[in-house]
Each structure stands twice: as C-alpha cells, then as structure tokens.
Amino acid sequence: MFDFQAIQDNLPLYLDGAWTTLQLLLVSLVLGLLLAVPLAVLRSLRGSWVSRAVWCYTYVFRGTPMLVQLFLIYYGLAQFDAVRESFAWPWLSSAWFCACLTFVLNTAAYTTEIIAGSIRALPHGEIEAAKAMGMSRAVMFRRIVLPSALRRSLPAYSNEAIFMLHGTALASIVTIMDLTGAARTVNATSYIPFEAFITAGVFYFLMTMTLVGLFHKAEAKWLKPLMPR
C-alpha cells in the first residue's frame, strides 16, 4: 500500500530538503530576533513617533499573508529599473535571499510585538527598584528590563518559532528545494502524493517536536524563578 521503496530511493532528496528548511529557519529566527529586540525597545517608548513608526511596520507585516510579502519582494521588486540596475540586484534576484529577507522581516514583526508586550507587562516594582538604584535608562534596559522581558516572552516566542518553521514551507513556492519542495518533486516525478507528502509531514512533525522540546528546556532554565513553587 505505502510505497516505502520510492521514499527510500528519494531519501537523500528529503534529507537535503530538511537541511535547507533548517537553514531557512535558523537564519530567519536568529536575524529576526536580532532585529526584533531593538525594535521592541523602540516600540515600548510610549507616545513617541518612533514607537508609532515601529507599530506601522509590525501592523503591515502582521496584517498581510507572508505569501504576499514573499511575492512582493521576489517578483515585485523587479518592476523597478532602479532596483534591477542597483548593486543589490544579484541578491534580490535570488530566491534564497528573498525568502530569507521575507521570513526575517515577517518574524521580526511578530517577535517585536511579543517582546514589546512583555516589556509593557513588566511588574512596575522591577522598574521602580531599578530607578531607586539610580540606574540610567540604558543601564535599566540592559540589566533589568530586557533580561526580564525576554524570559517572559519565551512561551509566546516558542509558538512564533513553530509558526516560522511551518512558514518556511512557502519557500518551495519560489522554487527553493526545501522539505516541501522535495515532496513536490517526488510527487511530480513518481506521482505518489500520499507517500511524498506524508513523508514530508513526518519530517516537519519531528522538527516541530524537537523545537517544542528545546523550548521546554529553555523555559525550565530561564523561567524557573517565575514558576509557582
């Protein structure tokens, strides 16, 4: 019934695909987080125009499908001659670069809101204590606000990381041979849809479970002081 032989024959394709998916995920999560932390700090400066500007960015990226964003960057930018003649064109015409850019911008938008939410929800005693110690704003953010807010963001961020893992499947639409791309190739060449996509699904499932496990470990490590005893 289930054609194991065909899957076994195509296993290298799937493993390559899984590696590509993992790379896409790592690049987007790491760069997205690096971008999100400063943006979240700016976003938490209440009432300033910087905060509103960051809000506009997160609002647009959270309010539109990632697929549209991907097409806008990968296919859309080619509309402008200035872009095609610029130094950035070799990058902007590569599917890999555009997929990574889209994923980074997308996940950074969600992560910014998650971290900014944690900063806003910080117990006011922590900030009061920091001020009472005579810390400057920069020191307070570095020593008190960010460590505390990043810890508290962990549960929501784990969800975002899993969504991002699933989101990387969109890369297959712009010809990248990730896990989904591998499954689509196997289906197209051998016409075995069940085997092809279920195998990819199993890979994704295992990756999701690994991610969940890692985040549980991280929460046990960094959220312990906040857990009920």
Add this chain to the structure above:
Amino acid sequence: MLHGFLPSLLQGAVVTLSLALSAMALAMLLGLMGALAKLSKFRTARRAAQVYTTLIRGVPDLVLMLLLFFGGQVAVNAIALQLGYEDPVDMDPYVTGVLVIGFIFGAYLTEAFRGAFLAVPPGQREAGLAFGMTPWQIARRITLPQMLRHALPGLSNNWLVLIKSTAIVSVIGLSDLMTRGQQAAGTTREPFSFYLAVAAFYLAFTSLSELMFSWLQRRLAIGVRAGNL
C-alpha cells in the same frame, strides 16, 4: 492605476472572503467537537482529540493542503473506479481549501474552546441541572453563551491567521485574491503594484475584522465587572 483589473481583484476578494468564512464555520464546528472530546469522560475521545490537535499543529498547512489536493485526487478516483465511474474526477480547489483550512483551524480552536469551557464556573452548570434542564438546554442557555465571551480572543486571533492562510490556496489553482493578483501582475508586467494592491486588500480585511471583534468583545463584556487595578 490598476489597468482595469479592479473588478477582477474584487471578484477574487469575494472568493477569498467566502472561502475564509466557510472554513471558519467548519473550524468552529470541529473546534467545539474537539473541545467536548477533550473534556469528555471517555478516554478514547480524549485520546483522539489529542492526536488530532498534536498532529495538525505539527505539520505546515501547505503540506497538508498539497497532501489532500493530490492525494485526495488519487483516493477519489480509486473510489470512483470501484463504483464503476470511468471518467477521472478532479478535486475542486475551493472544496479542498475549505476542508484543509477548516480542519487545521479546528485544531487551534479546540484549544481556544477548551479553555473557554473551563472558564465558565461549574456552579452555573450545576444550577441548570438543579432546575431540571436537559444537557442540551444547559449547553444552549447557560454554557455556550457564557463561553463565547471567553472564547472571543482566541476566535479573533485564529480568524486573523486563517484569513491570511487562505492565500496558500492559490497554489492549488483557486481563483482567489492572490491568483487574480498574480494574473494581473503577469499581464501588465507590474508585479509590485498588483501584489501591493493584494496586500492592501488583506490588510483591509484584517483591520476590519479587528474592529469588529473589539466591538463584539465590548458588547459581550456588558455587565462584567472588571477588576480595578
């Protein structure tokens, strides 16, 4: 500005909206059933619901959709052949989209509804029992109206994610907003303008939804005393 493609985009927007609404209706039905199963006293039902939510949340929506679209085609044709139909049957992208997206978000709504069920104080249900109401009457008159308020934040979040997820149905060839945008972009060679227009449509949908949900939340919270912090 849109070279006369506005009517086409509007038609696509109607398809997207109707797909999203149908999928949401299915998801709410599945979510309610899943929540009841998770809270039921039968272990098999709890297990089945657990497997459903875990599996669905571990696999990307795109993979599930390709699996159902291509796999469903093979399965439907095999069954049709058994029943004596010689003509090949095609999977309808609209039906596939509704089924897959409804099925996926059913898993997410299961968790939202489960939490909402638990948020209704048990005394309410017991009072209904004491009045001699049947379980159905208790559900309709007491539990469901009260849990709606608790389920609303989860519902609104999932609806916003769902409406953006519908964009991937364009991959299997449904003539939705995304596909219309792609066609217009290809014909006019102005991809950026058209994907931007598509993004604007989605942003309008999500913004309007958010406004409606916040209005609904205020309405349903009438008579609820908020804690004074």
